[in-house]
Amino acid sequence: MMTTRGLSLSGAVALSVGVAIGCGTPGGPGGQTATGPAPVPVFAAAVRPGTIQLVADPSPLPALSMQDLDGRTITTDDLYGKVTLVNFWATWCGPCRAEIPDLIKLQARYPDHLQIIGVSADEGPVQVVEDFATAYGINYPIVMSTPELNRAFPGVMALPTSFIIDPEGRVVQTHIGLINPGVLEQETRFLAALDLDITVDIVDENQHGLLVNAAQATEIPGLDLTTLTPEQRTTALQRLNQEGCTCGCKLTLAQCRINDSSCGFSLPLAEQVVAEIVGDPA
Incomplete structure (x- = not known):
């Protein structure tokens, strides 16, 4: 894995990179965005200057159409303009259940900048997933896994697996296993141009050959x-x-x-x- 360090994104450099990746109007911590003041970070780890990794040559999402548990249709076109987090999970997966409260907090804090979509890998009755979503108070759409989604997001060998998609519809990072929510928040804030005082490692490709401890193999x-x-x-x-x-x-x-x-x-x-x-x- 090759890494390029030193992209400390602040001031003029941050602005140029933010525009290059199509993030919209930049705003520093506590600064202004196109829709008003930037939301205050949810997690302490996102308050401190940090480092995130993004792939050098992100792949665009193919045309997709999926239906959530409420019968609403979501297409690839609906995702443009926001950061999207596609989270593959299952009701039986312990690490998945552990991270859901954090995903709920992120969706609630960034409704104008982030769209989380949960993709359930459960193979039993859909009612089980619906009851679970209600019990946990999940505030983002849940869709059931399909061959089309598995082709669009290849390599899901463990749960949870989360794909980070930039506002231009490109997959810029993949996380396998239970991830520090502060990292997800920093990625969201950078890609949404809410916080550009973040160091970015540009990596040639994701290196996820090993299954981390906080993941459930599928x-x-x-x-x-x-x-x-x-x-x-x-x-x-x-x-x-x-x-x-x-x-x-x-x-x-x-x-x-x-x-x-x-x-x-x-x-x-x-x-x-x-x-x-x-x-x-x-």
């Missing part, structure tokens, strides 16, 4: 989960993300399979978990 290398029912698959993923590998890596079976698919311990253990769930012990 695809397990070497293991075919397509023959399972939705309920069996959910149970299998829960166990594979909880039970540890015995190879000495101190990782879960899911993490070990993703981080080292050649491990001779994790695959038979994972296969045994699946066999037990389908009622065919090896």
